[in-house]
Amino acid sequence: MSERTLVLVKPDGVERGLVGEVISRIERKGLKLVALEMRQVDQQLAEQHYAEHDGKPFFGSLLEFIMSGPVVAAVVEGPKAVAAFRQLAGGTDPVEKAEAGSLRGDYGLEVQYNLVHGSDSAESAERELKLWFPDLSA
Ligand code: RTP
Ligand code: MG
Numbered sequence: 001m002s003e004r005t006l007v008l009v010k011p012d013g014v015e016r017g018l019v020g021e022v023i024s025r026i027e028r029k030g031l032k033l034v035a036l037e038m039r040q041v042d043q044q045l046a047e048q049h050y051a052e053h054d055g056k057p058f059f060g061s062l063l064e065f066i067m068s069g070p071v072v073a074a075v076v077e078g079p080k081a082v083a084a085f086r087q088l089a090g091g092t093d094p095v096e097k098a099e100a101g102s103l104r105g106d107y108g109l110e111v112q113y114n115l116v117h118g119s120d121s122a123e124s125a126e127r128e129l130k131l132w133f134p135d136l137s138a
Contacts, residue, residue, distance in 0.1 A: 011069035
């Protein structure tokens, strides 16, 4: 059965010209792009997207960072799409957690500048897709 996940190329990935690399890996994995859009994130979307991190010490800098430049948002579909993209992304910390061969493992150094976002569960994906792509029917 197919599912959908929200993928973001964060401002660092866009700034560094890694959009094509991210999209390419998604496609090579066999996942399908359902929607793709460049967006400037405003305060309201940033707060809603990262609501689970409200109150954590890095919350302020996380919001500031995600609003610091355009992001590329994608709806990605396929069997186990949520887990499949998390595998492509690698662990949150690009050095301590992500393995070489993953996007973060190959291209990142610092936890804040970890290039991509991927929904972390089917429930998160549903919530985030409604937030980012309200007009897209399931
Ligand atoms: P994401 O939501 O961006 O896909 O990343 P994730 O699931 O792997 O990590 P999560 O725990 O949801 O954290 C969201 C983002 O917050 C930043 N972060 N900074 N300074 C810190 O200790 C710290 N911890 C997390 C990262 O940019 C992470 O992607
Ligand atoms: Mg997360």
